[in-house]
Amino acid sequence: MRKMTDPPEKVDWKCARCGETLEPGKVTVAYMKSRFTVDLMKCSECGLVFIPEDLATGKMAEVEKILEDK
């Protein structure tokens, strides 16, 4: 899952509930029977995870496909 662990870029989004900015942090994601930890941006207060469009439609989709065919 290395592909998904590139350091996140700075984002313009902030958590609307807490009003806090997003900071890189460890997040556990799961699909099929796999579970792993990746670095993603999340709310420094409540931990809400942000997934940008290019990640969802790019690397994340690739990894999903690999796991589906495993």
Place this chain on the structure above:
Amino acid sequence: MDQQELRKLEHQCIQEEPPWCTATCPIHVDARGFVKQVRKGDWTGARKILAKTMPFPGILGRICDHPCQDRCIRNRAGDAIAVGALERTCVESTHPGKKVPPLPKQDKSVAVLGSGFSSLTAAWDLIRKGYTVTLFESENRLGGSLRYIDPGLLPGEVIDQETDILTDAGVTIETEHPLNPDTIRGILENFDAVYLGLDTEKPIDTGFAVAPDPFTGSTELTGLFTGGSAPEKADFSPVNMAAQGRWAATSMDRYLQNVSLSAGREKEGSYDTRLFTSLEGVESRPAVDPADPKKGYTGEEAVQEAGRCLQCECLECVKICPYLAHYRGYPRKYAREIYNNASIVMGERKANTMINTCSLCRLCETICPEDFSMAGLCHEARTDMIQKDRMPPSAHEFALQDMDFSNSDKFALARHQPGFDTSTHLFYPGCHLSGTAPEHVFSAYSYLSDQLSGGVGLMLGCCGAPAWWSGREARFQEILGEFKTRWTEMGTPRIITACTSCHQMFSEGLPEAEVISLWEVLEKAGLPEKNRPEPPKTPVAVIDPCTVRHKPKIRTSARRLLEALNIKVDELKFSGELTECCGFGGLMGNANPPVARKVLERRVQQSPRDYLAYCGMCRDRLAHAGKRTVHLLDFIWKPETAIDPAEREDPGFSYRHENRARLKNRFLREVWKERTREMEAYEKIALDIPKAVRERLESRRILTEDVQKVLHHVHEAKGPVFENSETGRYLAYYRPVKVTFWVEYTPQHDGSFLIHNAYSHRMEIIEEP
């Protein structure tokens, strides 16, 4: 699929069968491969190919009587490829390649009597098999009857050079060795096996009668084998002499190894190949004449002649199917890949997408000279993947959810005609037509109710085809079972389908039911006269859905309706039994949108005419590709909007949902005078989705209702949301079931939402404790 089934399938696909030239050649020279190299001007490569099967290419290449040419497919479009002449040019202009490396030695010794071409071949083959070989010749030089051939064609020094290879390879040559009954008796006693060449008119005097088995070359005398033919005879054939020497050498090897002489040798010698090669579009071209017939082809002439070779192969299915072409193979290879895919215990199953991409349209099977069915193969593989819980969830999920929507309270409906408590007929318009042309479904039902007696019931829903296509047999049976229960309750009425997929599912799944298409019913009942639209001024091309390939009655009815409607038809080459898929069938569009797009593009390119479809999905797919396409019903009942029906856009997945839901409500309100379903809270959320965003959502398979659910979650359940400090927009996500949807939006003053973007992923974010 077990090994045996795989082999049966591999045998059924004939792409790897040899071409006629190779099959006809007694020693099976790869003439097609040889000619291919000549065509490229690669003479060394060409000679290498000859040397693979030919003994002494320098000799045989000059004198071969080329029986291959008699059965060359090019004969039917000009002349046979002059393989013999090409071989001559090749061996005259090249040298023998590297020496053959020595082979593991056998501890048996064999003798070869005579040095005609069959004897030379036997000696060569036996030394290559590792035996100790001694060749006895009564003359003082090798070649026997070869020396009688015109030296202009086969110079004596070539025979000398070529036969030197035998000495180099380790054959002991005994020339001037008298061959008479005495010496032969001695040889028979001293060697483990003996080959007796009969390549001369005056055969060697053995002192006993020799009656060889024509197939194995064995004789009554154990260990003695024979073969060959004399050049003076009418049937003299150098390549047959080579073949006889070779077959005898094989027999001697088997005899010495103590194994069956005859088992598994059916394809030795000329045989009929099963390879089919189409001549469609092949122009007739005569053979290239050499400027100097005595000298044969120059290099340039040879390249030209080789250029006429058809390089025979079948690929009939691959030529007409963009899906089969996409994976760069052919069914035989695919069968192996699918077999391997199922056998993988750990690691990536590389054929999953290939298996799920087939449209199951069965055109390949119709075109194939051997009826190979990719549909059968892929459908079975899908069923197997489902049973083993190895089906990638994303491949079909969207289509299955669409099916569930249609069978949910939002669309599903079953009613007798008002005023009846039983039905003689049941109209089942299907989910596609209801999604694309709900007003036609409404008109058709009203018309059928008027025309048919005994009560025409209506049932809205999905027949379960997506479950069947995706290999989910149990789920399909469940849906069919529910349909059957309701159909039985309604008095087992005759089922009228507007969609041929429904027709197929019901007629195959419920053999006890009478299933008939709307087109057959309308043909018989007659068309409505009132309010009928004008027929088009120019002919249309009819798009037969792939599901009617083997339903000629439905195809005929559709055409009779067109005739009655005064619509001129310009038939496509790929129509009727040869019709093509629009890229929706088999859920191809779900599993592999880019390949489905290629299939659709091919369909679009078939004709510049406007298309007329009588399948809702074909209509929408073609419209989506920008092709002017009408539905047959557009000429029976006037559409409610004024736009040209051929210009009507593909409604898309979301709007088809909406159309279905509205159609149900309209039926309930206007026909049954019933209250309609209460809308769920999320459905009431008003959205403003610009066209470009709508198209992106469509291609990402994100429905309007998915967007509504996210917004409902944020605003009612205080779900997660981000705010952009630059743009002021919001970004929210929600995971209703197995997919997480992200929506970027701006709330509007009127309470609606302007949608800027949406995307999704299947991977789940695990909430930290």
